[in-house]
Amino acid sequence: MSDSTAIAHSPHDAPEHGHEEHPAYLRHHFENVEQQADAAGFAMWLFLLTEVMFFGGLFTAYLIYRNWYYPAFVAASHQLDIFWGTLNTLLLISSSFTMAMGVWCAETRKKQGLVLCLVLTFILGIGFLGIKTIEYKEKIEKHHVPGFHYSLNSFLNPDTDEAAVKAGDKPLPLDMARHTEVYFSLYFAMTGMHALHMIIGIAILGFMIFRAQAGAYTAGHVTFVENFGLYWHFVDIVWIFLFPLLYLISRHANT
């Protein structure tokens, strides 16, 4: 049987590649821009789903251990400063707002608006990380880092500890006090993972600011900004869950 000439022709027959037919950013394996944007958006949502599964493992561990060691979780949670936590939450929610504004600017081709929004998001993100550093430093000073001379003192003798006094905590029995280490393990694992995602996001934001200034996102090709926006909102939502679960265990009106 001779070579089937069904669909493949010699490339010399192909029409000349005319750029006026489609924008430069259309990758050749896509039929049109809509398909490309559609595929990219779908891919980002799928990726976020994998991130949900990733954090899901940590949330499962949290669920189980909080159920088993509730008093330890209460006492340990009271060691976190609500002021910083709330401030961080406000910063992140604001950054999601500025990010959403940025996406709108990109879609409506407002270059300076986009750059401004990205810069604001960047600053708010850096602010979040800065506060996280303050919080981590405090935890290190109080020896609440598992594996590094972890101290039970704040839980055995809460009257010597400012945060415990403010929360009105009673001393924990020794075995329950030991379980606070599990809480802090999860605290560092969860907020650490979250911070890692923030750092990656901020790095990409930095890159985007330069590209936005060069006009890359305000010429009609907004996919990158939109999909990054999705990622940023996801990181924000993870924090919205982390904040009450880690900071707000059994807080009462008198604290």
Place this chain on the structure above:
Amino acid sequence: MDHISPVIWQFLVKWMTNFALFPPEASKIAPQMDALLFFMVLVSLIGLTIVVLLVTSFCILYSKERHPVAVQIEGSTLLEATWTIIPLGLFLVMFVWGALIYFRVYTPPANAMNIYVVGKQWMWKAEHPGGQHEINSLHIPIGKPIQLTLISQDVFHSFSIPAFRVKREAIPGRYTSVWFEATQTGTFHLFCTQYCGTNHSQMIGDIVVLTPDDYKKWLAESTSGMSLAQNGERLFASLSCAACHNTRPDARGPSLANVYGSKLALSSGGTVLADDAYLRESILNPSQHITQGYAPIMPTYQGQVSEEGVIALVEYIKNLNSDYRIQQITNTTDMLPEGEGKAAPAASGTAGPKAAPPGTAPQGMVKP
């Protein structure tokens, strides 16, 4: 059979036992499990035969030479239903049958004699209630239900007796249990079947099943003099548990007599069955297991007592239930030569405060 030469017969027997597909059936549950295994093998053989026959016959009947033009067939809902429902039905039968056996293996009868086994890298330590200790072996009497309470001192191990068809993981941090009743005397393999490091394959030993008389002899020869419960009583005293756990009206802790096997109301609101695991947890993580009506002041003994120590304490507390203890001792002392081991029960019934004078704070107690 007299006309078969004895040499050939010997060879046949040797060949059959050497090429046995199953280990000897040496426990009560073994034939039950083998029955299910045999059923599964049968179903699998039939299933495989059906598939192989179908494939082979189709290949012959419909090879290209014989059947040059294929007939396009979309499918058949009837056939799909058939080969969905029949396998599902067979699998469900296996599920139910297997579940019954599973529950049987892991639900010990009330009168089982309990032996504690501690697994550690890379040996098994068995502790009999009468105080006998064994390493990498287990001597048991035939025809009596034996329960093993297992725990690991380090990593996961798994206690496996193929001849009995039982196996159970030994986990660090909590008790697991399994029971069996031997139906053949002899020596059978004991394996560790959960990879546990360098000498995992050397963590093997022998299960020695003895007649009741031989077992009594063995008990007498290997006793160290102190039963587990007596050891526990010693620890109870040296750790000053009786300072709180006594029968005085102002006692700071509940009396432990008859507590084993009872349902306790906890201060957190639930009720719990006071079994081995509960007793162990109460010693190591007491603040979560406070009996209702008592203050949460019991200190933890984590780090102050080894797993073997905990086992001794648990065994002691178990025997503070006078009925149970008498029955326990009867089980063991019936098998002992006359006169031995009968002294111990005299102190039963009351948790006598022996050592600590009142007012001495036990080690590690947190000031309320």
Place this chain on the structure above:
Amino acid sequence: MSATIVSLPDQSTARIPKVNFLTKENGLLSWLLTGDHKRIAVLYLISLTFFFFIGGALAGLIRLELLTPQTDLMATDTYNKVFTMHGVIMVFFFLVPSVPATLGNFLIPLMLGAKDLALPKVNLLSWYLYVAGGILAIYTMATGGVDTGWTFTTPLSTHYVNTNVLTTGLAVFIAGFSSIFTGLNFIVTIHKMRCPGMTWFRMPLFVWAHYAASILMVLGTPVVAIAIVLVALERTIGIGVFDPTKGGDPLLFQHLFWFYSHPAVYIMILPGMGVISETISTFSRKRVFGYTAVAFSSVAIAVFGFFVWAHHMFIMGISNYAVLVFSLLTMLVAVPSAIKIFNWTFTLYKGSITFETPMLYTFGFMGLFTIGGLTGVFLGTSGTDIHLTETYFIVAHFHFVMVGGMLMAFLAGIHFWWPKMTGRMYPEKISQLAAVVTFIGFNFTFFPQFILGTLGMPRRYASYPPEFQVLNVFSTAGATILGVGYLLPILYLTWSLKYGEIAGNNPWQATGLEWQTQSPPLTENFLVTPIMDHEAYDYEWLENQKEKEVASVG
């Protein structure tokens, strides 16, 4: 067996098309920076083969040691490292990527009428991540190995070994992302880039199988990633998540680990099942019997596969009631696989069957997977699992499904699509011999292990009681034969690259869009977007195509 469906062009005048994806650009960089899914598939094929032979060599060492009851070939510690690395490399660096990363990457766009996968750069990244993970795995082996078993159970892996747990964990973590990105790419492509007329139910079953496997890759792999992170944290800074003395639970690790590792086995087998659907259809000249049932079975296996993980933990002290639930679900997940076997069998009914090499591997798959799958039911039944778990029965079970099943399907697929990928046919006689040798060697190697398991021989044992020796010797003898069976394809496939017959577009006269274009394909697959105007496996449409051609040439 002399009848064949192979239809090659006239060898005296036929040539490989001058412009194809292999010749389009030259130079190392054009390969290392490619976005072409076909080139990436070839890159994967080369690296996978490399890791397969490392894993295989380790297997050879295991079988050599087990010839005698004592540990005389190597120290016990070394043996522990050998079987651990064998497992890690075979599972994460061979089986999980095998069919998806080579055949899936190469064929899915072609089968869907697309020019490439949705995210070519992510595809290339996927390969680099795989290679990075692989290099780390080799580094681990070179610097002392790791001996925790591929399941790196805590607390052994966190506190009781001083071997390269962290580097191995990192290697697997990175390879996991490779897997996630491959799956992600497939899902997006299948949803968004089907050519006009290609409805979901006109897709080849190969694509359905990969879709189901991709769902598992995307949703399951992140959980093992977090398990590895937690093990690393516990090992380095001593967070107490799995440590009972600090209030942690070692069993939590097992739940997190098996939550991925059970779906992982379906990630491994589903693409192989996709290959079988294609080969059995082509070599019977018939549409797969019960197309819809097979398609839905693939998805059912994926969905149910997420809910059975604790059947790896039946004797670990989980509650009896949990055991009931997981055992029941395991019975349910077994049914779709049974459905597929019967559907493939009935595809042969009233077909027109020939016995070229891919078909031989297909038959091998069907027999061996049936045995492997049925023995899985032995294990999913909680009662019998007590006796059989942690013994060689488990080893035999998973080798039957993975090697007897998955690897045979992989070889079937490589042979089937070799002409499409390279433009040349492999030599038929020697490949049929290799298939038969592999089948015989496989059975000799692994069937005795079922018996060893029922007799009680534990797994991961460097030494064993002498009464198990005879069966172990059988097994090692079989492994030698099996090794020959795997070595032969390397030799003759390499040979065929230069000396194989020119294949033409469609040597098997198969349906499927990939066969309607040149071999090897152009970089952009199709110059004109195809329009799918017929059902999958439509042999009547194919007949019409041939007639139209003859009419036009004549």
